Amino acid sequence: MDRETRKGQRAQGTRKIAKTLVYSFFLSVLTLCPLPFAFCHDAVCAETWPGVDESVVEKFAREHGRESREPLINTDQGDLLLFAFLLAGTAGGFAAGYFWRMLLEGKTKAQGSGKEKKK
């Protein structure tokens, strides 16, 4: 077995380990983060899980005499914000999927034109 092949195999092995580590870490974080939602009743109440904008930014600002103002378009009314987030998530998700597909189609096209040139 020559040096290049051994180097390639070693790189492949490292890549596999790195990939497994990244996946398992990501999966464990994703699993652990929402656990309290499933087991703790209080966790589903918004007040129990404040964002750092409330618990840090606005808290410190308030202590120093600065209050946050209403946004120009106030969607934070009832379920309107939920709707806005759902809409934004859907639009963002569709856009991400569309561009991802475009990227992969670009690869197929490039491979196709390569084959045609070979012929």
Place this chain on the structure above:
Amino acid sequence: MKIPFLMTALLLIAAPAHAMHISEGILPLPWAVAWYALAIPFVAMGIRQVNRMSRQDLSFKPLAGLMAAVVFIISCMPVPVPIAGTCSHPCGTGMAAILLGPFVSSLIAAIALLFQALFLSHGGLSTWGANVFSMGVVGSIAGYFTFKGLRAMGVPLAPAAFFAGLQADWATYLVTSVELASGIRGSEPFLPLLEKILLAFVPTQLPLGILEGAMTAGMVMLLYRKRPDILVTMGVMDAGEVKANG
């Protein structure tokens, strides 16, 4: 495998934003203007680069579109952090900066933050400059140079991307703390207040930075597997390295 999927589904349920962007009206006018002035040149450079690169390479536009969508989604995705009992979100700018460069990444963040400020009550128009500077400019620069530095030292792609994501996230919160402390301090000394704000961010942002690192590494490795040619075109890695790794 069902449990992680169930948990992931729970995590992704749409919910009002619990975020880290500086809310509308928090910063005094002179500071808000100053952060606008600092952020705008980077955004302008981003526009220039998008025009130039989209003429040069056909795969640039879909990649930029994908990154814009990803940054928009993950920078308004509240992630609960059980050890802190709070929610915050990753930024995605480290990932975008690795793949598209810091200027285009700043532009993407600026657009995402504008939509969030306008329609999602997330951040604000008066604080847009400050939020763009912390998340877009500093997050992108920190991620980009961490990645390039680590790669120059021979660190493999995945760990380099992981640390770039981590640095981008932590740098964003460091600068957010600086912006907040300088804006609200009045006559109080700057450094003690900055320290207090930073310490308040730590329990949430420490684990979230690690999550951001994992997401960044995952995205870069996914592109490496599916379209390594794009990584070569974007200068993320050398053509020789792609060939050597098979």
